[in-house]
Amino acid sequence: MALRQDIERIDPAAILAETDPDKKRQQMQYLARQCRVDVWDTIYDLQTGHWGGASSAAELLAVLYFHMLNVRTEEPRWPGRDRLVLSKGHASCMYYAMLANRGFFPLSRLCTFRRLHSDLQGHPCMVKLPCVDMSTGSLGHGLSVGLGMAMAAQALKARYRTFVIVGDGCLNEGQTWEAIMAGAKFRPHRLVLMVDYNKVQLDGPSEAIMPMDPLAEKLKAFGWNTAPRLYDGHRVGEILQSWEWIQTQEAGPVAVVYQTHKGHGISFTSDQSRWHGCPIDRESYVRGRAELIQALKNTEAES
Ligand SMILES: Cc1ncc(C[n+]2csc(CCOP(=O)(O)OP(=O)(O)O)c2C)c(N)n1
Numbered sequence: 001m002a003l004r005q006d007i008e009r010i011d012p013a014a015i016l017a018e019t020d021p022d023k024k025r026q027q028m029q030y031l032a033r034q035c036r037v038d039v040w041d042t043i044y045d046l047q048t049g050h051w052g053g054a055s056s057a058a059e060l061l062a063v064l065y066f067h068m069l070n071v072r073t074e075e076p077r078w079p080g081r082d083r084l085v086l087s088k089g090h091a092s093c094m095y096y097a098m099l100a101n102r103g104f105f106p107l108s109r110l111c112t113f114r115r116l117h118s119d120l121q122g123h124p125c126m127v128k129l130p131c132v133d134m135s136t137g138s139l140g141h142g143l144s145v146g147l148g149m150a151m152a153a154q155a156l157k158a159r160y161r162t163f164v165i166v167g168d169g170c171l172n173e174g175q176t177w178e179a180i181m182a183g184a185k186f187r188p189h190r191l192v193l194m195v196d197y198n199k200v201q202l203d204g205p206s207e208a209i210m211p212m213d214p215l216a217e218k219l220k221a222f223g224w225n226t227a228p229r230l231y232d233g234h235r236v237g238e239i240l241q242s243w244e245w246i247q248t249q250e251a252g253p254v255a256v257v258y259q260t261h262k263g264h265g266i267s268f269t270s271d272q273s274r275w276h277g278c279p280i281d282r283e284s285y286v287r288g289r290a291e292l293i294q295a296l297k298n299t300e301a302e303s
């Protein structure tokens with residue numbers, strides 16, 4: 001496989017350098033959609049990977065890497081860097097697409113996704129990739145690890161932030177709630193829980209597997225400083241608004257719930273657990289790609 005040359009690609013350096021907030025918002029929206037195309041192509045070409053959860057997290061990862069996170073590509077393990085734990089590690093393909101665009105490695109390496117000995121394992125591996133702060137894939141561990149990172153920052157009087165992205169599956173794991181309780185007890189500053197709340201899991205809706213609503217109220221009741229409203233996790237402008245709120249919070253850990261759609265960007269994959277992680281057939285690939293390209297082209301007109 002090779003990266004397709006038929007889409008107009010945005011220059012990631014231009015996004016980082018952009019000073020006009022409206023333009024930058026639009027560019028990050030474009031990048032998220034561009035990465036959806038690359039991820040759809042990669043999963044089709046290699047006939048392996050998790051489309052649903054990857055697509056769900058595209059905008060969150062774009063805004064994290066191009067606006068929120070203080071990281072150094074030339075020094076990925078810089079001690080002062082902000083940490084990100086992608087607890088829903090199966091969304092790795094989108095994570096890699098964003099890391100590559102941010103400059104940690106060439107985007108062409110997506111062609112090795114899930115291949116034996118590749119740095120781009122099916123689930124992110126911190127031993128293989130220094131820009132990955134934590135190896136993940138076994139759901140439910142991420143928030144405990146992030147809590148430890150945030151408590152370390154507090155003990156060291158370091159200023160870095162720790163972000164943890166969880167999905168419904170992580171929230172169904174008891175360990176996540178242990179971490180939420182421990183977060184309320186130890187109250188480390190600068191710990192941010194981001195919920196990619198698409199309400200669908202591997203084989204069905206969360207409502208049938210293990211419902212969590214009212215989620216924001218539960219997080220609040222567990223003692224977390226929870227965002228006053230839900231944010232649309234597919235609109236970069238909304239994610240930026242949540243970031244404004246996060247930055248004004250000084251005390252204790254914070255939680256933000258983003259409303260998302262699993263398999264977002266393609267009508268027939270959206271909200272469908274069937275598209276959680278399966279090989280993509282030729283006909284679906286072609287139909288889906290046309291929709292993704294259309295969304296990419298619409299970006300400018302929308303904003
Ligand atoms: C402990 C554990 N149990 C089961 C799995 C298998 N598994 C992988 S992804 C997934 C569902 C994830 O759903 P969700 O967290 O909602 O992610 P998203 O919808 O964003 O893909 C499951 C059950 C796993 N990776 N880890």
Ligand SMILES: [Mg+2]
Pocket residue numbers: 167168169196197198199200201262
């Ligand atoms: Mg989900």
